[in-house]
Amino acid sequence: MEKTTTEILFDKFEVIKLLKKDDCAAVYLADHIYLGKKIILKTLDVDNLPDKSMLERFKREAKILAMLDHPNLIKVLDFGMYKNFFYISFEFFESRNLRDVINKNVLTLDEKIKLVTQLLQSLNFAHQNKIIHRDIKPENILVNIDLHLKVADFGLALIINENTLTKSTSIVGTPGYMAPEQIRGEKVLQSDLFSAGTVAYELLTGSNPFLGENINETLNNILTFNEEKIFAGTKNLPENIQQALKLLLKKNLDDRAKSSYDVLKIISSDALVSETHVNIQLKKLGRKRLVFVLVVMLVASAALSGLILFRSGAFDNKRSVISQQESPLENKTTQEILPQSQKNITKNNDAARVKKEDEIKPIIQQSKNVNAVSNMPGELSVECFPWADVYVDGKKIDQTPINGYQLVPGTHKISLENPDFPTYNQNVDVEPNNLSSVKINFSEIVGYLSCDIFPWGKIYVDGIYKGTTPLQKPLALFPGEYMLTIVNPNFKEVTKNIKISAKETYDFKLNMEISQQ
Numbered sequence: 001m002e003k004t005t006t007e008i009l010f011d012k013f014e015v016i017k018l019l020k021k022d023d024c025a026a027v028y029l030a031d032h033i034y035l036g037k038k039i040i041l042k043t044l045d046v047d048n049l050p051d052k053s054m055l056e057r058f059k060r061e062a063k064i065l066a067m068l069d070h071p072n073l074i075k076v077l078d079f080g081m082y083k084n085f086f087y088i089s090f091e092f093f094e095s096r097n098l099r100d101v102i103n104k105n106v107l108t109l110d111e112k113i114k115l116v117t118q119l120l121q122s123l124n125f126a127h128q129n130k131i132i133h134r135d136i137k138p139e140n141i142l143v144n145i146d147l148h149l150k151v152a153d154f155g156l157a158l159i160i161n162e163n164t165l166t167k168s169t170s171i172v173g174t175p176g177y178m179a180p181e182q183i184r185g186e187k188v189l190q191s192d193l194f195s196a197g198t199v200a201y202e203l204l205t206g207s208n209p210f211l212g213e214n215i216n217e218t219l220n221n222i223l224t225f226n227e228e229k230i231f232a233g234t235k236n237l238p239e240n241i242q243q244a245l246k247l248l249l250k251k252n253l254d255d256r257a258k259s260s261y262d263v264l265k266i267i268s269s270d271a272l273v274s275e276t277h278v279n280i281q282l283k284k285l286g287r288k289r290l291v292f293v294l295v296v297m298l299v300a301s302a303a304l305s306g307l308i309l310f311r312s313g314a315f316d317n318k319r320s321v322i323s324q325q326e327s328p329l330e331n332k333t334t335q336e337i338l339p340q341s342q343k344n345i346t347k348n349n350d351a352a353r354v355k356k357e358d359e360i361k362p363i364i365q366q367s368k369n370v371n372a373v374s375n376m377p378g379e380l381s382v383e384c385f386p387w388a389d390v391y392v393d394g395k396k397i398d399q400t401p402i403n404g405y406q407l408v409p410g411t412h413k414i415s416l417e418n419p420d421f422p423t424y425n426q427n428v429d430v431e432p433n434n435l436s437s438v439k440i441n442f443s444e445i446v447g448y449l450s451c452d453i454f455p456w457g458k459i460y461v462d463g464i465y466k467g468t469t470p471l472q473k474p475l476a477l478f479p480g481e482y483m484l485t486i487v488n489p490n491f492k493e494v495t496k497n498i499k500i501s502a503k504e505t506y507d508f509k510l511n512m513e514i515s516q517q
Contacts, residue, residue, distance in 0.1 A: 008033075009028070009030070009041070009043070009082075009087075010082040010085070010087060011082075012032065012033045012034055013028070013030040013031070013032060013033065013039070013041050013087075013089065014030055014031040014033055015028050015029075015030050015041075016028070016029045016030055016031060016038070017029045018404075020403060020404050021403060021404040022381070022401075022403040022404070023045075023048055023050075024044060024045045024048040024049050024050070024054070025042065025043060025044045025045065026041075026042070026043045027040065027041070027042050027043075028040070028041040028043070029041075029092070030089075032077065032089060035077065037092065038092040039077055039089045039090060039091065039092050040089070040090040040091070040092055041087060041088070041089050041090075042058075042087065042088045042089075042090070043085050043086070043087045044058045044085065044086045044087070045084060045085055046084050046085070046086055047084045055086060057155055057156075058086055058088070058155070059086065060154075060155070060157065061088065061153075061154045061155045061157065062076055062079040062088045064131055064154045064157045064159065065088075065090075065154055066079070067129060067131070068125070068126060068129055068131065070121075070122060070125040070126075071148075071150075072118045072119070072121055072122035072125070072149055072150055072151060073122050073125070073126065073150060073151050074090055074091060074093060074142070074150050074151065074152040074153075075090065075091040076088060076089070076090055076091075077089045077090065077091060090152075093142055093144065093150055094144060094145075095142040095143055095144040095150070096142070096143060096144075097138060097139050097140075097141060097142055097143070098115070098138035098139075098141040098142070098143055098149075098199065098203065099138035099139050101115075101138075101143050101203070102138055102202055102203055102206070105206060107147075109204075109237075109238075111147055112203050112204055113204075113241065113267065114147055115143060115147060115149050115203060116196075116200045116203065116204070116244075116267070117264065117267055117268070118148070118149035119136075119141065119149060119151065119196055119199065119200070120196060120260040120263055120264050120267075121260070121264065122149070122150070122151045123136070123151070123192050123193070123196055123260045124259065124260035124261050124264065126151075126192075127192070127259060127260065130159060130160040131154070131157055131158070131159060131160070132157060132158045132160060132188055132189065132191065132192055133151065133154060133156070133157050133192050133195075134156040134157060134158055134172055134173055134182070134188060134191065134192070135153065135155070135156040135157075135172070135173055135174055135177075135195075136151070136177060136192050136195035136196050136199060137174045137176070137177040137195065137199060138199060138202070138203075139174075140152050140153040141199065156172045156173070158188065160189070173191075173195075175215045175218045175219055176198070176208050176210055176211050176218050176222075177195045177198050177199065177208075178191070178194075178195065178219070178222060179191035179193075179194035179195060179222075180194070180222055180223050180251050181253065183219050183222060183223060184223075190253055190256055190257070190258070193248050193256060193257050193259075193260065193263070194248060194249060194250075194256065196248060196260070197245055197247075197248025197249040198210065198249065200244075200245060200248065201230075201233075201234070201245055201249065204234070204237055204241065204245075205233050205234060205237075207233070209221075209225065209230045209233060209249075210222045210225060213419050214418075214419050214420060225251070227246075227249070227250070227251070230249065231245070231246055231249075240266050240267060240268075241267065243266050244263045244266045244267050247262065247263055247266065248263060376409070376432035376433045377406040377407060377408060377409070377432070377433075378406070378407055378408075378409050378430035378431050378432055378433065378434050378435070378436060379404045379405060379406055379407070379430075379434070379435045379436070380392070380402065380404075380405040380406075380407050380412075380414075380428065380430060380435075380436055380437075380438070381401075381402065381403045381404065381405075381435055381436070381437040381438070382400050382401065382402040382405075382414065382416070382437075382438045382439075383400060383401050383437070383438070383439045383440075384400040384401070384416050384418075384424075384438075384439075384440050384441075384442070385440070385441040385442060385443065386418070386442065387399060387400050387418060388400050388416035388417055388418045388421075388424070388442075389416070389417045389418070390402055390414065390415070390416060391414070391415040391416075391417065392405075392407065392412055392413070392414060392415075393412055393413050394413070394415075400416070404435075407430045408430070409430050409431055409432045410429075410430060411427055411428070411429050411430075412427070412428050412430055413425060413426075413427055413428075414426050414427070414428050414438055416438075416440065418442060420442075420473075420476060421442045421446055421476045422446065422476060422477060422478055424440060424442070424445075426438060442476070443503070444502070444503065445478065445479075445502055446476045446477060446478055446479075446502065446503075447476075447477055447478075447479055447500035447501050447502050447503065447504050447505065447506065448474035448475065448476055448477070448500075448504070448505040448506065449461070449474055449475040449477055449482075449484070449498070449500060449505070449506050449508065450471075450474040450475075450505050450506065450507045450508065451469055451471060451475075451486075451508050451509075451510075452469070452470075452507070452508070452509040452510070453469040453470075453486055453488075453509075453510050453512065454510070454511045454512065454513070455488070455512065455513075456468060456469050456470070456488060457469050457486040457487060457488045457494075457510070457512065458486070458487040458488070459471070459475070459484070459485075459486065460484070460485040460486075460487065461475070461477065461482050461483070461484060461485075462482050462483050463483070463485070474505055477500045478500070479500050479501055479502045480499070480500060481497060481498070481499050481500075482497070482498050482499075482500060483495060483496075483497060483498075484496045484497070484498045484508065486510060486512070488512055490512075491512040491513070494510060494512065496508070
């Protein structure tokens with residue numbers, strides 16, 4: 001594709017800004033030429049998919065959202081195939097995600113209840129249309145300046161049919177917001193309600209009641225939580241809100257709310273969504289929109305044999321989504337792709353439709369310790385197994401995987417933190433208009449220290465306390481030599497030089513009673 005100041009994709013989308021990318025997918029802020037409005041455009045290069053199931057997941061999101069039309073759900077405007085690219089265009093909803101709202105914590109109780117109400121209304125409509133979202137979390141919930149809420153990202157959604165009524169499903173979701181039955185891989189017909197309850201609890205109290213120090217602890221907290229202890233954190237909320245949260249956050253499915261409608265009745269009669277209205281909408285959509293969806297899907301599928309356009313990618317997956325097959329376009333929300341500099345961009349409806357370069361200014365991450373060599377930004381890609389929080393020059397930016405993160409050219413310190421491993425640090429040279437990549441597998445670059453101490457001992461490695469035996473699991477350490485110190489106040493301190501090798505376990509056994517006789 002010839003490089004011009006204005007890029008037109010698929011003969012109808014004028015690109016305003018490339019927002020996120022990876023090897024096979026991309027997200028753009030664009031103008032829909034024929035609709036005359038800003039949209040969010042997702043694209044998927046079907047020729048370069050690492051896993052073909054990603055296309056089915058991409059199609060499923062388009063199909064599901066095209067079937068749903070509700071003020072609290074992000075709308076799909078159109079979708080289809082163009083050569084070897086499948087694309088979806090979404091409405092442009094200028095907003096931030098609920099995570100940002102929770103972190104800022106500036107809303108009144110009534111405003112928070114208003115958001116909870118809208119969330120439940122959106123789920124009530126989706127469930128009436130036989131759609132289970134399966135990934136309700138703050139990052140997938142968008143809120144604008146008027147506190148209008150929309151649920152986004154239906155990439156993990158499930159259409160209820162005979163199979164989902166009778167069979168278990170794959171384990172997908174986000175740790176911290178999954179229902180117990182989701183974790184166990186059981187039927188998930190009521191899982192959105194538990195997830196919504198967790199989100200509501202966090203919004204109303206400021207904390208997630210299940211969040212642990214790592215994924216395993218978080219999942220275990222969900223499976224084993226004490227309900228009385230959890231609900232003690234809601235005692236300052238109005239009684240009806242406490243009752244609503246309790247109905248949503250029941251481990252036992254028989255005790256949990258059967259529908260969002262049940263909870264809305266408790267919150268307020270004004271919050272009710274008419275089931276008659278929902279059924280009317282379902283009938284209209286079933287006859288009109290579903291026909292449209294099926295026709296477009298058939299055309300899209302037939303076009304899959306065509307293929308070659310341009311190669312671009314999309315965006316970073318966020319916050320440890322557990323899934324059998326992950327899509328590069330999951331867990332990204334509209335607010336992340338609405339830079340302030342874009343708010344006042346005006347359209348040029350001339351035939352040329354040309355925008356000057358200075359109308360679209362890239363957002364460049366500033367850094368104190370960077371010697372910029374050009375005004376053009378570079379990009380950073382970070383992949384880490386199993387996962388890591390990513391810090392650039394000491395500032396946390398997100399969780400892996402990260403793709404297309406813009407940085408000022410120069411040398412940056414990249415730090416990867418996972419509580420189960422030592423912190424990994426690497427200096428990366430970012431060049432103008434180029435992509436720099438960091439790829440690590442913690443299990444390939446660390447070794448392990450196992451300590452069997454009788455009767456017990458505090459473990460210090462190079463003077464840093466690592467825990468008291470018995471340890472739950474071996475300590476992960478980078479290869480090298482260390483000073484191991486064992487401390488028990490009833491015995492003389494024991495020290496030993498040890499050497500850790502990658503992918504190997506150093507077994508240290510000590511009977512302190514025998515060693516000091």
